[in-house]
Amino acid sequence: MKASKISFGINYIDTKSILHRLNGVTKFVLFIAWTTVVLTTFDLRIILLLLAFGLFLLKVSAIPFRIYKPLLIATAGVLSLNALFIYLLAPGQGSDLLGSETILLPMPSGYSLTQEMLFYLLTVTLKYFTMFPIALVFVFTTHPTEFSASLNKLGIPYKIAYAVSLTLRYLPEVKKDFVNIMHAQQARGIELTKKAPLLHRIKNIVRILGPLIFSSLDKAQDISNAMTLRGFGRHNKRTWYSQKPLKKIDMMWIIGILIIVALAIAKRLTDTQLFWYPF
Amino acid sequence: MLIEFSGFSFQYNALEKPTLHDINLTISRGEKILILGPSGSGKSTLGSCLNGLIPHASKGTISGTLKIAGRDVSQFEMKDYTEQLGTVLQDTDNQFVGLSIGEDIAFALENQLVNNADMCTIVRDTAAMVNLDSMLSHSPHELSGGQKQRVSLAGILVDDVDILLFDEPLAALDPKTSQSTIEIIDKLHVEHGKTIIIIEHRLEDVLYRQVDRIILMDKGRVVADMTPDALLASPLLSQHGIREPLYLSALKSAGCEILENQHCANLDAMPLAAFKDSIERWFENQSHQIPRTNNKQILCIDALSFSYDGETNALADVSFIVKKGEMLSILGKNGSGKSTLSKLIMGVCEPDTGSIHVGDEDLSGLSIFERSQRVGVVMQNPNHMISHHMIFDEVAFGLRNQGVDESVVVEKVAEVLSLCGLYKYRNWPINTLSYGQKKRVTIASILALTPDILILDEPTAGQDYENYTAMMRFIKQLNEEQGVTVIIISHDLHLVLQYTSRSIVMADSKVIADAAMTDIFSTPDVLGQANLTTTSLYELAVRLGIDDTNNFMQHFIAQEQISAQRTELKTEQETKS
Numbered sequence: 001m002k003a004s005k006i007s008f009g010i011n012y013i014d015t016k017s018i019l020h021r022l023n024g025v026t027k028f029v030l031f032i033a034w035t036t037v038v039l040t041t042f043d044l045r046i047i048l049l050l051l052a053f054g055l056f057l058l059k060v061s062a063i064p065f066r067i068y069k070p071l072l073i074a075t076a077g078v079l080s081l082n083a084l085f086i087y088l089l090a091p092g093q094g095s096d097l098l099g100s101e102t103i104l105l106p107m108p109s110g111y112s113l114t115q116e117m118l119f120y121l122l123t124v125t126l127k128y129f130t131m132f133p134i135a136l137v138f139v140f141t142t143h144p145t146e147f148s149a150s151l152n153k154l155g156i157p158y159k160i161a162y163a164v165s166l167t168l169r170y171l172p173e174v175k176k177d178f179v180n181i182m183h184a185q186q187a188r189g190i191e192l193t194k195k196a197p198l199l200h201r202i203k204n205i206v207r208i209l210g211p212l213i214f215s216s217l218d219k220a221q222d223i224s225n226a227m228t229l230r231g232f233g234r235h236n237k238r239t240w241y242s243q244k245p246l247k248k249i250d251m252m253w254i255i256g257i258l259i260i261v262a263l264a265i266a267k268r269l270t271d272t273q274l275f276w277y278p279f
Numbered sequence: 280m281l282i283e284f285s286g287f288s289f290q291y292n293a294l295e296k297p298t299l300h301d302i303n304l305t306i307s308r309g310e311k312i313l314i315l316g317p318s319g320s321g322k323s324t325l326g327s328c329l330n331g332l333i334p335h336a337s338k339g340t341i342s343g344t345l346k347i348a349g350r351d352v353s354q355f356e357m358k359d360y361t362e363q364l365g366t367v368l369q370d371t372d373n374q375f376v377g378l379s380i381g382e383d384i385a386f387a388l389e390n391q392l393v394n395n396a397d398m399c400t401i402v403r404d405t406a407a408m409v410n411l412d413s414m415l416s417h418s419p420h421e422l423s424g425g426q427k428q429r430v431s432l433a434g435i436l437v438d439d440v441d442i443l444l445f446d447e448p449l450a451a452l453d454p455k456t457s458q459s460t461i462e463i464i465d466k467l468h469v470e471h472g473k474t475i476i477i478i479e480h481r482l483e484d485v486l487y488r489q490v491d492r493i494i495l496m497d498k499g500r501v502v503a504d505m506t507p508d509a510l511l512a513s514p515l516l517s518q519h520g521i522r523e524p525l526y527l528s529a530l531k532s533a534g535c536e537i538l539e540n541q542h543c544a545n546l547d548a549m550p551l552a553a554f555k556d557s558i559e560r561w562f563e564n565q566s567h568q569i570p571r572t573n574n575k576q577i578l579c580i581d582a583l584s585f586s587y588d589g590e591t592n593a594l595a596d597v598s599f600i601v602k603k604g605e606m607l608s609i610l611g612k613n614g615s616g617k618s619t620l621s622k623l624i625m626g627v628c629e630p631d632t633g634s635i636h637v638g639d640e641d642l643s644g645l646s647i648f649e650r651s652q653r654v655g656v657v658m659q660n661p662n663h664m665i666s667h668h669m670i671f672d673e674v675a676f677g678l679r680n681q682g683v684d685e686s687v688v689v690e691k692v693a694e695v696l697s698l699c700g701l702y703k704y705r706n707w708p709i710n711t712l713s714y715g716q717k718k719r720v721t722i723a724s725i726l727a728l729t730p731d732i733l734i735l736d737e738p739t740a741g742q743d744y745e746n747y748t749a750m751m752r753f754i755k756q757l758n759e760e761q762g763v764t765v766i767i768i769s770h771d772l773h774l775v776l777q778y779t780s781r782s783i784v785m786a787d788s789k790v791i792a793d794a795a796m797t798d799i800f801s802t803p804d805v806l807g808q809a810n811l812t813t814t815s816l817y818e819l820a821v822r823l824g825i826d827d828t829n830n831f832m833q834h835f836i837a838q839e840q841i842s843a844q845r846t847e848l849k850t851e852q853e854t855k856s
Contacts, residue, residue: 045416140564145378169378172420177663183627184664187651188679188724189680207666215662219373226374230434231390234358241377241385241402 006120012143014027019137024146025153028251031138033257037264038130043276044123046264047130054133061139082128094120095253097165098277119155119277144168149240158238170223174216181211281474282306282329283441285342287326294339298324300499308441311468311475313485313507316496317520317743318714323476324492325496326446327500329476331360348441361387368673371427372419372559374434380422381415382405384433405433408678409463430834432463442474443467449481450741453770455810461487478562480743482516482563483524483815486544495519497715509542512537520745522773525813532838533561546815551822558823565834577603577846578732580653583633585623588631593619595788597633601732601766606758608767608775608796612784612810617768620785621734626650637731648680655725659737661717664724670712671705674724677794679727691727698761699723699753715746719753726757732764739774751778752847772814777798777836784809801828 009131016022019027034050041047086093091110093100102115142150144165151161186192190204227233284304288791292299301322316322327333335357345352347363365635367373377383380846383682394402400449400637406412409429419427429449435443445464449457467473467489476684479485493510495503497519503510510516516523526546527537535554540634585594594616606831622628624635630730635642637653645653658664667673674695678688696702698718704712709720718738725733738754738762739747755778757763767779775782782799784792786808792799799805803813 022849029470040360061407109836121373127736130671143378146383165378166376169419177682180663181620181645181657181666183625184658185648185666186627186679187625187656189651203752211662211666215660222370222373223376225336225366227376227386228331228336229361230367230387231358231361232386234390235392237392238389239394240400241382241389241395241398242379243395245395260765 009021011139013067013140017059017060017141019057019141020203022141022253023246023250024128024142024150026253027138027247028141028147028154029254030257031134033261035131036135038127038178040069040264042123042127042274044096044126044273045276047126050205051126051133054130054137057137058133061137061141063136068136068140071136072132075129079125079128082132083125086121086124087117091117093117097277100277100279111178115279116277118185119279120275121233123275143242145240145242146244151188152238152240153243159233162232166223170219173219174212176214178208178212181215280305280346281308281310281348283346284343285345285515287328287345288342289324289333291324291337291339297337298499299328302501304494304501306474306476308474309472311491312477313482313490313493314447314476314478314496315480315482315493315521317480317745319498320496320519321499322496324446325364325426326478327477328478329444330358330364330366330440331355331357335360336783342571343855353778356848358647361438361440363440363531364444365438365440366444366446367428367431367435367448369425369447371431371451375427376420379416379418380411383419383430384411386434387438388440401437408436409433410634422644423456424451424453425459426454428456428460429463430621435777436467441472442476444654445475445479446763447476447479448477449484450477451634453810454484454593454772454812455612455807457484458487458812459480461485464488480521482521489545495521498792506539507537508828511543511771512541514541520743522744524815526819527775528839529816529835530650532835532842533558546818551819552842555823558825562825562831562834565830565837575603576600577605577638578635578766580620580624581634581636583623583635584621584631585619585628586631587619592628592788597785597788597790599783599790599793603731604758604762605781606755606763606765606767606779607626608769608782609767609785610770610775610782610799610809610811612770615809616788618736619788621656621724621736621768622735624654625656635843649675650729651725651730652681653730654732655728655730656734656735657718657722657725657736657738661721663715664721665709665717667831668708668710670701670720673709673720674727677724677728693722698726698757712737715742715751718742718750723756725764730763732766734766734768737771738769739771752794752843754778768813772800772811776814776816776832777839795829796833797829800832809834 034054037046038050062255090114095114097120098116100116103112104115104118105113107113146166148161150163152158153214181191185204185208190207192201282305284302287299288297291300291322296469301665307741314322316326320662324333327337329347333339334341339354347355347360347656352360355457368513374522377386381402384405385398388398388401402415403412406415409432411426411429411433413424422430423598443464448460448464452460461484464475464477468475476502477490479801487738490507493503493507494501495504495510495515497845505513511523515854527543530537533554535557537543541550557796565633580600581598583594583597584592586592596624597616597620609617609620619628621842624642628644629643640653642650642653665673667676671692674694675688683691693702693705696705696778699722701719701723701754704716709717712720722733733754735754742750751774758765769775769777779796782794782796783790784805791808793804798813800817806813814835815830816835817828820828
């Protein structure tokens, strides 16, 4: 395994946009609300609206396109594959759910391509895809400790919330150890490249995990000592350096978000037809 | 009395014998104390008793009493300790828990429920004390080891404690950063009146600034409690395996008698006039040693460049040659390109331009494993290299991967293990070994593949003087008797000075010097660029008005080697009789 020259990471980038100035709590609420709405709806109009708004937020966040380009390609790939498999496994699902059948391309053994199936696949794929911009916006604009602070603010115990930011802090260190251990083993003849058969490679990777786990446990002991010495766990509450107060603009966002979620749920409960299908 | 141990003993639950025996020790407010001792002397355990990790995180049996600020600690909760005493631990990464400097400094305040507005002010003021106030939003991976340590220090200063405890603060730092750390500690002592306790075995580095008292520990007991001058004038250091300052070794080697009233703890304050004659006589006696020369080149690095991200070069046009049988050092601060160089030689990264030849063979077409049979790299942390339970299997691993017949494996492993002095342990599980022995196992496992060149990354890190000397003697022996070419990557000046004859100095991805080691150690400019400092040996020569500092150092090293051989012979004879 050679060290890759292109590095890309999914983490906080401070572009100082309006979204960066919003409180972590607001962004977390937005993310949860977004997920709720996406899960409850199969209405293409709402989905397109969310998508447009999501892409708009992504634009506002000022994250350079090159940073999320690989992610975009990967997501698009996975979703297309998902659509293909839905078609292969259940080619008649569109007609079943939408209640009509308009054949566009006749095929044997139930694989005829219908207008309903295409519409269904479009709805489902775009529905999942709406999560893409908001997830990016959330991850790229929320500082991890601010996120921990927000979790704590929303009632998650601080020891659990702090684990989130600790994980992000030490993940790169564990990765560094892993790479070191891997190199040491490769130098003594462990084959981790494509030259070795897959099963062999898996066995060899397991061999690396042993030393990695032991060195990580040592590290965990040290970290825990350092935290104890500085009074972690002393009270059953704690304050957060990176917590910002909720401002008026945050309250407005949260109220707006809650109204939209309520409307979305109400719509779902009153709708007789799960899908919106104009044809 | 601020701290008072009386008849204090401690035994870890997991161990069979006590780690601390009958400690009687007092420290008053405003003192600056060094706790000195070899590995396993109990000095770190003593520190853990002071900061409350014992008994609150590590369990064991305590007898006798420890009082801090007049109160018996048996009544203490964890918070009572942290209100009195702040600890800076050895590993700067593991105590940096925040994702930015500001956040990490604030950690203790967050846990004390300080409100947000006050917290920001305190953090900014404290950061200013250690010159970090302009970097509050920087994240840990952007910082050097020294900066991380200053963050840790600020993180305990927010609490405004009276006592500051430093557990091996210099372990991972290069010489220049060590000096500035000692300066900062001294400033806190002098300007802010803090009581300072430093746990270290690197005596000379700590003595860069004045210390009031040194507590020498060995085998769990306090063996000396005296002023630095008195300790240095006594024979206690060598008896307990502590390296004495280089200038004192030189003076003693020249037959000078060191007395307590000569300010021997501080070279600048020492009256040297009395020693001048004997030093000059000693220096006149120098034997011009002709270094062994071998013109056969074994490693040739030519115009090597490499960049991790395609933008900045981690190595820029690096070229040098290593001759067969040499013992060479590569010096440079973190990020200068030393470890990138060893990665390129190992083959885990491919160079952008340039080539590496071992003998006449170009390494570029070879796999990592094939390369390691020509150039063996021993990493700094043995725990990263060891992947087997038993010592024998660990050493045999590379050979088995080569597909060597098992009977040959058994023979060869036995040979390597006896060479490394590990034969009697061959059927032991590795986790029963000490750190230094583990290091030896990793060297053995590399030697089993019979490489021509051995690259050692910080071979003596984490080891005290005695283990360190044993390790280096062993490597020297490999070099002399087996003809293995040795390259040492390090920033330990003593190590480099004593064991290597030529140095390559790297700074900012380039080679800035390639010369005889004593030449480099006589060139403060070059040393400064690599974050190294001159040694006290050089300072001594300068203060005595000796121009030929280069030969002065060479003569000293030659003398040291002779006396080392003598002691070796003596111990051998003693063990025989």
